[in-house]
Amino acid sequence: MAEIKFTKSTEEVSLINADDQPIETTTGLNVFTTCLFIVGVIAGSGFLTLPKAIDDSGWIGFVLILFCCFVSAYTGDILGKCWIMVVNRHPEFDKAKLRYPYPTIGQEAFGKWGRFVVSFSINFTQFGGTVVYILLAAENIVTLLPSDTKITCCYIALIVGAAMTPFTWLGTPKDFWGIAAAATLATSIASVILFAAVLYNGREVDISEVTHTKVDVITFFTAYGTICFAFNGHPAFPTFQSDMANPRKFGRALILGYLIVLFMYLPSSAAGYAVYGSQVQPNVLNTIPKGVTSTLVSLLMTAHLLFGIIIVINPVSQELEHFINIPEHFTWKRVLARTITMASALFVVASVPHFSSILSLVGGSTISILAFICPCLFYLKLCRGDKDREPVHIPLHTKVLLYEIIFTGFVAGIAATYSAITDLAVNKFTVPCYVDPSRACSQQAAG
Template sequence: MQGLTICTTAVFIIGEIAGVGVLALPRAVDDTGWIGFVLIVVFTLLSTYTATLIGKCWAMIQERYPEYRSHVPDPYPIMGEKTYGKTGRYLVTITLNIFNFGSSVVFLVLAAGNIETLLTDVIKDISFCYWLMILTCIVVPIVCLGTPKDFCFRPIGVGAAISTGIACTLIIIQIFQDNSHSKNTTVHSNIKLQNFSSAFGTMVFAVSGHSVFPTIITDMKKKEDFKLAALLGYGIVLLMYIPTAASGYFVYGRDVNVNIIRSIPAGPLAYVVDILVTLHLLLGFIIYMNPVCQQFEAKVGVPKAFTWKRCIVRPLIVLVVLFIAESVPHFGAILSLVGGSTTTLLSYVFPCLFYMKLCNSNCGNKTDHPSSVIEWSLVLRMTSHVTIQTK
């Protein structure tokens, strides 16, 4: 089976991270003021850089450990193990699964909310909770597909990227049409520390797909080309984010909803945008669930090939996500909390620590040294501080 190319990898990057940012960044910018645009650019550049570090880390691990030169289900935890021993592996595994589960919940909640709004005048008897269950039944068969390198999986990334690009264009068109018919003066929110912290977490989440990047890298034809794919993917994402956030910020101001679709007036364009964004969210949900499923399957001994065991394990994992979504159906709180805690570790802390450790001549030792314990204690302190600020 051939691996992913630069363009295909870039498409997966776009399809994975672009959707939620398009919806939530206009409100996040209003909560931070004009400095929000600077923060989006800064976080995008930082995320691009740390994404390339992940690619370099995996290349070094494959060079030193031949057993990892084929596809593996848990590349990110392996990076933690080869740099900081069992402590690193456990911390990465826990953080990774919390992030992927949290992201999957956000995507499912948003998709169900969009469908409920779209069909509220047609189907009034189906509530939000029931839409969550209906969408879960729809995505379960697709979740049972293989990995990103499989041909059947590639249309998911392509569909997510294309739907988001079209949706961004239509959102901007609809916003400016609404502005041309409105005579109201735009008023912006007063910047408050709590809102600023929440927006900070949202922005970090919007440009972070690092939990899935190692899985994508292992499926690439040439692992060293990931840096080019990251530059291309993040460049296109930034071209989506800035115009959408700017149009919502300057036209609606403090009246912009946490989900930009709720701010644009009802009409044909709004309905099309709703459908496209919902499509992206469902496809993005599948992308985020894939690493979680692969790790769990490796633990319980499910074969890499498609078998009936996969059709039992993966639906059970999706049911856990459904339970969380039904319990906490407010995506804004989940988004900010996940963005300010686990995302910080996966996107900015771990890649830098792992790269520096792998560049050290003693990186192959699996035991935990006193220096490693000190480094991890500093990481945990920093993360807990960011989490408190985000809350």
């Protein structure tokens, strides 16, 4: 029988067997491949949208990036500890019998309501992320086409969705780790090239004369939602962890993954903010001059986004299949269910063809719930124990930190959600593609 073991500060959780030895299966993801999935699911949209978010929030946007990165990594580790506690309480929840662990953590902590909140938030987040990735990929592809082409972003988005649908039929992350590796490699190369391109294009710019957007409450919290989205990964973290050969090593993969993402984000974001200022577009690729460099970055980022669609939509598909009892092995039922899921995403793409609006809304609402609030609440609740289990001691400084994260996530999440809705309704109302298929993905209403 597996047991849970707490060492040192009582927060280092290990999965052990009856002989006091760590449990490690012979198959599954290792630390490196798990890190690739973490980077693959996080990096991408943030790499393209953070320069604009920093301009909208001012220099404090850099503080927000560091804050969101630290908190996301910390709560991701807390979530990993929660999963190990749940597995030790219920050994039947092994990787062969449980598809989607985050809702199970919620149910173990707070019953059916905990599961419902997590399931809804995850599906909303990952579904919205899929929409954002499709729109960004479509916009990048349009920029690569000849200027006189009549194929618009609306049509390209449909083509992207149709082309990627067969790849979404793959099972769980361990079945397509090569896709995560390709996505990470593409983004890493693109981040270096984009940073160099911005510096080269800005070599004659007097930074002291660059103007920046006037920051107000709406732009600040909308930017906060964008930054939260840039570090979105919690919906998939327990899935990656449950697919690991040794789940207790998840924290190592998490730290390494977030460090890689941070080193991707900061240089290009700082350069874009300093060189372009208020001229930077929601997709920074639309800001840099056209040429070989911009084409290469567009190709690499489009590749990442296409790979990312497969990774991001997978948790939604698994949750749906678990709910309607579709077998885990490949069947026509999986094909039908995942095709319908992608078709639904394409309908939203056609209805709200403005990626920055969806990005800010999702980042401020459900990502705040999944990344800030739920991991901390679940950990505090699980450590209290029950009639069958002794409570686990949590040091006072850790409790204070957890409650501060919960409070910050709650307040900032409400403000960011309100700001995103207001910005969408007032400034970024867009005509659906099925009304005007000639419009662009990032086109805003006049005025």
